[in-house]
Amino acid sequence: MxxxxxxxxxxxxxxxxxxxxxxYYKSNKIKPDFTNxxxxxxxxxxxxxxGVERVIIGSPLPDPTIHGYRISRGDYGSISGIMLYxxxxxxxxxxxxxxxxxxxxxxxxSKTQQxxxxxxxxxxxxxxxxxxxxxxxxxxxxxxxxxxxxxTKNNKTLKFKTDEE
Amino acid sequence: MKNSRKLLSILVLFIxxxxxxxxxxxxxxxxxxxxxxxDVAFSSIKDTVFxxxxxxxxxxxxxxQDKEELLxxxxxxxxxxxxxxxxxxxxxxxxxxxxxxxxxxxxxIKKNLQIKKDTWLNSIFLSKDDNYLIGFDTKGNNHIWDLxxxxxxxxxxxxxxxxxxxxxxKLGAFYYQTQGKYIKWNPTDKRIEKEYKISGKLVDINDNxxxxxxxxxxxxxxxxxxxxxxxKNKHPYYIYKYSNGDTVHDPYQLKxxxxxxxxxxxxxxxxxxxxxxxxxxxxxxxxxxxxxNATISDIDISKNQKQLVSVDxxxxxxxxxLK
Numbered sequence: 001m002x003x004x005x006x007x008x009x010x011x012x013x014x015x016x017x018x019x020x021x022x023x024y025y026k027s028n029k030i031k032p033d034f035t036n037x038x039x040x041x042x043x044x045x046x047x048x049x050x051g052v053e054r055v056i057i058g059s060p061l062p063d064p065t066i067h068g069y070r071i072s073r074g075d076y077g078s079i080s081g082i083m084l085y086x087x088x089x090x091x092x093x094x095x096x097x098x099x100x101x102x103x104x105x106x107x108x109x110s111k112t113q114q115x116x117x118x119x120x121x122x123x124x125x126x127x128x129x130x131x132x133x134x135x136x137x138x139x140x141x142x143x144x145x146x147x148x149x150x151x152t153k154n155n156k157t158l159k160f161k162t163d164e165e
Numbered sequence: 166m167k168n169s170r171k172l173l174s175i176l177v178l179f180i181x182x183x184x185x186x187x188x189x190x191x192x193x194x195x196x197x198x199x200x201x202x203x204d205v206a207f208s209s210i211k212d213t214v215f216x217x218x219x220x221x222x223x224x225x226x227x228x229x230q231d232k233e234e235l236l237x238x239x240x241x242x243x244x245x246x247x248x249x250x251x252x253x254x255x256x257x258x259x260x261x262x263x264x265x266x267x268x269x270x271x272x273x274i275k276k277n278l279q280i281k282k283d284t285w286l287n288s289i290f291l292s293k294d295d296n297y298l299i300g301f302d303t304k305g306n307n308h309i310w311d312l313x314x315x316x317x318x319x320x321x322x323x324x325x326x327x328x329x330x331x332x333x334x335k336l337g338a339f340y341y342q343t344q345g346k347y348i349k350w351n352p353t354d355k356r357i358e359k360e361y362k363i364s365g366k367l368v369d370i371n372d373n374x375x376x377x378x379x380x381x382x383x384x385x386x387x388x389x390x391x392x393x394x395x396x397k398n399k400h401p402y403y404i405y406k407y408s409n410g411d412t413v414h415d416p417y418q419l420k421x422x423x424x425x426x427x428x429x430x431x432x433x434x435x436x437x438x439x440x441x442x443x444x445x446x447x448x449x450x451x452x453x454x455x456x457x458n459a460t461i462s463d464i465d466i467s468k469n470q471k472q473l474v475s476v477d478x479x480x481x482x483x484x485x486x487l488k
Contacts, residue, residue, distance in 0.1 A: 043194045050480075051199045051220075062194045065219065067422055067436065067478060068203040068462035069244040069287035070195075070260060072303040088459055088478035089198040089219060111436055111460065112381075112420050133381075 052089045064091040196242045202476035204246040211472040217243035228484040237272040247291035258286045292333035301329045331367040363387045371426040382418040396448035403437040404455045427470045434461035
């Protein structure tokens with residue numbers, strides 16, 4: 001009984017192996033055609049001619065690269081969406097949602113920091129912020145209660161409100 | 166009993182097929198970039214170094230040879246390299262595999278020091294006597310391994326809370342950075358030897374005990390004996406290069422990426438794609454080298470201080486013979 005079973009198992013194995021080999025050979029010859037398909041993936045990487053990643057669509061996206069290493073977005077910084085990278089592979093901005101609170105961001109980064117942010121809150125309200133180093137920053141935001149325009153120059157804040165004269 | 170064996174055989178077959186499918190799901194969107202050099206470390210008196218990439222390649226580069234000699238291809242990113250003369254090992258800090266000790270002749274991984282999940286070390290430092298390997302991870306935990314004591318981990322978290330280990334000097338003293346100051350720590354006696362009121366990332370200490378620190382686009386030369394800042398400076402401008410070879414000086418002071426002492430000079434590299442040479446005595450700019458065409462990610466200086474090597478994020482490497 002035992003020998004019979006193992007013979008049968010061997011035959012099935014051989015049959016499956018030959019089938020897989022044929023399928024593999026055939027699949028290598030046929031160029032896949034996805035024009036009529038919906039593609040479901042966790043990530044797509046677009047690389048340039050040197051193999052450097054220039055666009056990543058992913059969920060979640062990887063932590064940011066910064067001149068030779070990678071820094072962490074933090075425990076609550078996980079995001080998903082589209083990220084753009086320059087020709088050195090440095091993260092330079094993206095269009096993403098965070099995986100926790102639910103904000104949506106459009107960001108533009110220099111090689112060392114984020115410099116522009118356009119963000120919408122999941123519960124309403126939105127903000128635009130642009131900033132350089134040395135405490136220069138412009139913030140523009142609108143919510144259900146009020147609107148704000150904050151200007152900060154060399155860390156000194158000048159605040160405007162809707163009802164200010 | 167027989168039926169159980171048959172069932173077990175079929176179960177194993179299904180598990181094997183299932184595992185094959187699951188393996189495909191653990192791919193990550195990292196370890197892609199094969200071009201950018203992330204770090205460089207001399208492995209001889211001159212002309213020979215090891216380099217690393219985001220794509221996990223660690224290779225030997227020899228001056229005036231265009232091709233790399235592959236040491237090992239890891240399925241991981243490599244951020245920092247150190248070379249151990251004593252043991253003939255390259256030590257690599259990676260994203261997911263921890264710290265790897267790699268035999269320079271065979272490419273075999275001799276030792277693997279694990280780091281907690283979801284954290285890694287962007288920079289590791291090997292003491293000049295090869296006794297200690299140090300660094301801190303992305304969650305701020307210090308790691309100190311005693312390489313002469315079976316890689317035993319040393320922990321001074323209780324004595325030195327909220328501090329980051331940055332350097333080990335030639336006498337074996339540890340330097341910790343903490344709120345606006347540095348602490349010189351004696352690990353044998355477990356006591357603070359001295360405190361210095363200076364901030365920035367400590368990247369080098371010379372034979373006189375002077376500190377070289379980086380603070381974004383500024384470097385600082387600190388006289389530890391006098392406990393005073395000798396001078397600080399920035400790259401004065403960005404050298405924009407036209408395709409015909411002409412240059413123009415743009416008034417940007419970009420972030421510095423590395424700095425090293427020699428006997429009489431200081432060398433700094435930057436996002437501005439240049440290396441600047443400074444007088445160590447008074448901080449005056451002596452020379453500027455701008456042959457790189459990408460961010461210079463790291464520089465290293467040979468033990469006899471006669472050669473500097475620099476690597477960039479577009480895979481360029483340059484050896485500079487020092488006067």
